[in-house]
Amino acid sequence: GAGVSQSPRYKVAKRGQDVALRCDPISGHVSLFWYQQALGQGPEFLTYFQNEAQLDKSGLPSDRFFAERPEGSVSTLKIQRTQQEDSAVYLCASSLGFALSYEQYFGPGTRLTVT
Amino acid sequence: AQSVAQPEDQVNVAEGNPLTVKCTYSVSGNPYLFWYVQYPNRGLQFLLKYITGDNLVKGSYGFEAEFNKSQTSFHLKKPSALVSDSALYFCAARFNTNAGKSTFGDGTTLTVKP
Numbered sequence: 001g002a003g004v005s006q007s008p009r010y011k012v013a014k015r016g017q018d019v020a021l022r023c024d025p026i027s028g029h030v031s032l033f034w035y036q037q038a039l040g041q042g043p044e045f046l047t048y049f050q051n052e053a054q055l056d057k058s059g060l061p062s063d064r065f066f067a068e069r070p071e072g073s074v075s076t077l078k079i080q081r082t083q084q085e086d087s088a089v090y091l092c093a094s095s096l097g098f099a100l101s102y103e104q105y106f107g108p109g110t111r112l113t114v115t
Numbered sequence: 116a117q118s119v120a121q122p123e124d125q126v127n128v129a130e131g132n133p134l135t136v137k138c139t140y141s142v143s144g145n146p147y148l149f150w151y152v153q154y155p156n157r158g159l160q161f162l163l164k165y166i167t168g169d170n171l172v173k174g175s176y177g178f179e180a181e182f183n184k185s186q187t188s189f190h191l192k193k194p195s196a197l198v199s200d201s202a203l204y205f206c207a208a209r210f211n212t213n214a215g216k217s218t219f220g221d222g223t224t225l226t227v228k229p
Contacts, residue, residue: 103161106160
């Protein structure tokens with residue numbers, strides 16, 4: 001079956017531009033996660049949804065970062081006024097249930113380069 | 116703060132030899148522990164997890180991991196390495212004191228030489 005998909009796969013933005021990154025989770029998965037992965041590091045948690053509710057946004061680095069999942073399926077991560085330090089791979093993951101024990105299924109990521 | 120550490124950036128083993136990729140975590144509540152593998156140009160894939168019960172868990176592709184509460188470790192192991200096991204491995208934890216967040220280590224690159 002289809003896995004988690006993300007678009008675009010690559011995005012180049014000029015400093016100061018706004019960007020929107022899309023995530024399509026596995027159908028029926030209620031939990032959705034966003035991570036930021038810098039080169040040579042592990043994924044860093046950004047935010048977490050259960051259905052359409054954003055339950056944890058403690059990892060968002062600034063108020064320029066905003067995520068939504070209005071219908072409990074597709075999610076968008078928006079970054080306003082991009083800065084060079086925002087350059088990273090942004091990963092989306094989904095899991096079947098709410099419990100901590102569920103493993104996550106990851107998309108291929110969006111590589112964002114801010115010039 | 117909750118954290119996960121992978122003390123080795125790189126592990127090299129010969130094909131057919133046993134392999135171990137190390138992971139330790141900070142103590143804070145009861146952890147749920149996971150291993151993921153990342154192949155080049157592909158997303159992270161789930162390998163195995165420890166939730167409760169038997170300390171030795173078995174996962175995909177012949178991998179297993181041992182949970183050791185006293186040492187706060189969750190090392191990934193395989194009795195006989197294959198060249199195709201060469202990849203980047205991540206250990207991750209979720210703690211019941213912070214339900215949403217997953218904490219990842221910085222990854223260990225495993226290279227298996229023929």
